[in-house]
Each structure stands twice: as C-alpha cells, then as structure tokens.
Amino acid sequence: MLDAAISEGDRIKDLIHSLQEFNRPSSGKKVIMDVHQSLDSILLLQKSSFNNRRVSVVRNYAEGLPQILAVSDQIKQVFLNLLANAADACNHHGGVITISTWQEGGRVAVAVKDTGVGIKPEEMEEIFRPFYTTKHEVKGTGLGLSVSYGIVKNHQGEIRVDSQPGEGATFTVLLPIESAEENQGQLSDILKGV
Numbered sequence: 001m002l003d004a005a006i007s008e009g010d011r012i013k014d015l016i017h018s019l020q021e022f023n024r025p026s027s028g029k030k031v032i033m034d035v036h037q038s039l040d041s042i043l044l045l046q047k048s049s050f051n052n053r054r055v056s057v058v059r060n061y062a063e064g065l066p067q068i069l070a071v072s073d074q075i076k077q078v079f080l081n082l083l084a085n086a087a088d089a090c091n092h093h094g095g096v097i098t099i100s101t102w103q104e105g106g107r108v109a110v111a112v113k114d115t116g117v118g119i120k121p122e123e124m125e126e127i128f129r130p131f132y133t134t135k136h137e138v139k140g141t142g143l144g145l146s147v148s149y150g151i152v153k154n155h156q157g158e159i160r161v162d163s164q165p166g167e168g169a170t171f172t173v174l175l176p177i178e179s180a181e182e183n184q185g186q187l188s189d190i191l192k193g194v
Helices: 001-021 035-052 072-089 144-154 179-194
Strands: 029-032 055-060 068-070 094-106 105-115 159-165 169-176
Touching: 029 035, 029 094, 035 055, 035 072, 035 105, 055 159, 068 072, 068 169, 072 144, 072 169, 094 144, 144 159, 159 179
Parallel strands: 055 094
Antiparallel strands: 029 068, 094 105, 105 169, 159 169
16 A cells, blocks of 8 residues: 555656646757657656546657757647647547657657547648647647647658548657757767866
8 A cells, every 4th residue: 555655646746747847938948858758748647638538558669769959848749739639539439549759860750640530631731730620629729730840840850640531640750869969979078078
C-alpha cells in the first residue's frame, strides 16, 4: 500500500509539473530538449482522456535519439495538437495511437499514427488552413493544425501527412538536430575553457 501511495504521489507531482509547463507563456527561447521526455509529459496529461475514450497508446521510440534545439513549449503544443486530433479521429469507439520516433538524416522524426476515420482526399489540401475543421460537432476552433504547421515551419521543420479514409492517418513532424548538436559542442568548448 505504501509503494502504491508513493507511486501515485510521484505521478501527481509529475502531472502538476507538466500542467505548470503548459500554463507558462512562451519564452520564445530555444533550448535543448529531449523529444521523448516531451512526448511522455504530454501523454501523462492525456492519460485519463485516452482511457475514457478507450484509446490505447503504443510507443516506438528510437534508442539514442538526438536532442533538438527548439522552443520547448511550442513543440509540445504541436505534439499535443496531433495527439488530441488522433484521439478525436478514433471517435468514441476506441482505437490505437502509435507514436514512433527515428532519426532521418539531420532531422528527428516524430510520427503520430491513429486507427481512426482517416482524411478524405479533398480535405488533405485544406487541413492546414486556419479555421478549417473536419469535426462535425462544435468542437475546437480549426486552428490546431494551422498553428502546428506555423510552429514547425518556424523551426525549419516539416509536417507530412499520410491518410486514407477509413484507414486512419499518420502525421510526421521532422525537426532539425544540427543546431542542437552545434550548440552542445559550443557549450562543451566553453566549459572546457573554464
């Protein structure tokens, strides 16, 4: 019982820490960030919502994935939007969201794949347009993907979409890692000189 209480206390502490991070206004300052750590903090926030919707999450994280130099809260917002959309696509019938990471050349790739309703071909051209939504209920503003697209582009990244109606969708975010490696090297050189 004591182990369970300690474990739940640690989980609540992590949840509060994650909520505080999302509540802070963006500094706009790029920092070295661990993509897996960011994804895990968002999944912790979404755990209850996913459980209520009968959505399970599979993590296929690459080992030794390089860190990136990015505005952490903005990149977390992108991941949060993609995960929320993936859960919405699964409707209320449940489904599976698979998060995969890998290194692709000088970039880190994060793919969010769902087993939801998919995207119609005529909608593929529109999904990144502001205020466009495929959700039939009055839900959301239609800004999530548009804002995410802008954030990723501002980070010199790319978003790819692959989908077929009835077969789910995969959104892949690619973010450069060269800047992070250079920054780490410069920091290492500075510390050596101290």
